[in-house]
Amino acid sequence: MSSPLLQIRDLVIDYGKGADRFRALHGCSFDLEPGQVMAVVGESGSGKSSLVRAVAGLVAPASGEMLLDGQVLPPLRQRPPHTRRMIQMVFQDPGASLNPLHRVQAIIEEPLRVTGYGDAAGRKRRVAELMDMTQLSADLATRRPRELSGGQKQRVAIARALAMEPRILIADEALSALDFTTQDHVSRLLSDLRRDLNLAMLFVSHDMRSVRRMADDVCVIEKGHVVEQGAVSDVLYNPKSAYTRLLLAAALNPRAALSDPRLAEALENGEAVSEDALKGVMDIIRGGALMGDAR
């Protein structure tokens, strides 16, 4: 049997050294198959970015194993070019990740130029293809980032990532900075790309609607510990850990969660809540409208 595209085993991530050492991730394991989308969810500071940044090679794990196609995945600077190309990342702030002085054509072309893709005419054709794939109209090619909307900027960042023909796309809160409608459009684009290119994704998000729409599996992290992972259909509709229930209630319907004083207090203090209060959370979660069904 062939090995999974990506295997993560007991990944531990530390920042700092000696007495200042802080463990951001206490062991995380999962497999990612071609075309599979794994969502990573958790509160701010829970370790989601640390996990995906390690996969991208931007953070060196303290221990554990990362295998790509069965081969050890070293830190970025030791990755051979073809391995680097296979994992690309799109960040939260599309504005900050694009060179403000360059035009869209040059921004998307840059990785092609750096990797020696074709001649100028071939690169221009490829940029046009990538813009078409990411639903950017051709006339935007001559614009600079400040002349684009947030959604258009994020599409440019996605087009640039796709120029490398990755097999894994990491989207770290890539939708968070966008307005509600644009989030929908960009998440649909990512779903289409996943289907058309058989692209696997690690999708870090606070937005449970996008997680439900896009992801096959979900990994829930609380203060650096994986508290629950599995199929989205299990974890989001029948969460086992109290933390997942609280997270869902808070994310899906903060007003409802906070209107329950027991939950409000627990959320505020990061405390465990009674089984009784959790039953209330389950009612909130099971109300389909909260998952976007009513839209």
Ligand SMILES: Nc1ncnc2c1ncn2[C@@H]1O[C@H](COP(=O)(O)OP(=O)(O)OP(=O)(O)O)[C@@H](O)[C@H]1O
């Ligand atoms: N370079 C760093 N040096 C020291 N500590 C760090 C560093 N990067 C992250 N941390 C700490 O590690 C923990 C996990 O951070 P991380 O960014 O992975 O969380 P997150 O779940 O992605 O949060 P957010 O949703 O706010 O981005 C946090 O406590 C954070 O302060």
